[in-house]
Amino acid sequence: MAKITLPYTIQNGNTADGGQVQQDFDAILAQVNGNLDSTNLASGAVTLAKLASDVKVIEQVYSVASSDWISSTGSTITLASQSMTLSVARYCLFLVTVEFFVSSNDQMWAFNIYDGATKLRTYDWNFLSYDSSSSGYKFSSLHYFSQLTSGSHTINLEATPSLNNTTLSSRAKGRLTIIQFNF
Secondary structure, eight states, X not given: OOOOOOSOOOOTTSOOOHHHHHHHHHHHHHHHTTOOOGGGSOTTOSOGGGSOTTOOOEEEEEEEEOSSOEEESSSOEEEEEEEEEESSOEEEXXXXXXXXXXXXXXXXXXXXXXXTXXXXXXXXXXXXXXXXXXXXXXXXXXXXXXXXXSEEEEEEEEEEEEESOTTSOEEEEEEEEEEEEOO
């Protein structure tokens, strides 16, 4: 909505007409009652500190992905890594998408989200009863919500295949998206 424009301008020394004054008030009410937007506010007038504490705002979004397939013969591989520094504790939503190859060689894939050396979350995919028709590429997505303390963080998405035969290799790739909130 546009800035408020009054239909009448009352001048000093003139007698105000009641109808004109009422129309000016009506113009103000029409804008204030649910029609205010950014054109009615000065730049920087509303900051996070001025918002009610129950207002949830996305403060930052990070997204990083492995550019290609990463192979493993059973050792842990890092699919994505993101560094971030928080001035205060923040809640973060971790969104993970992974694509991995399943063959008769695989018993299980474990995908972990780490903050430095601290494991935040583990997701396991087990293939204990292998069926040749299930061989091929698999896709999955997962999410995790957690509060991180203030300071520096390095968030890693890691994958570890548990293989029957470590002379063979398996492969995976993934994307890690972190949505940081202001609460």
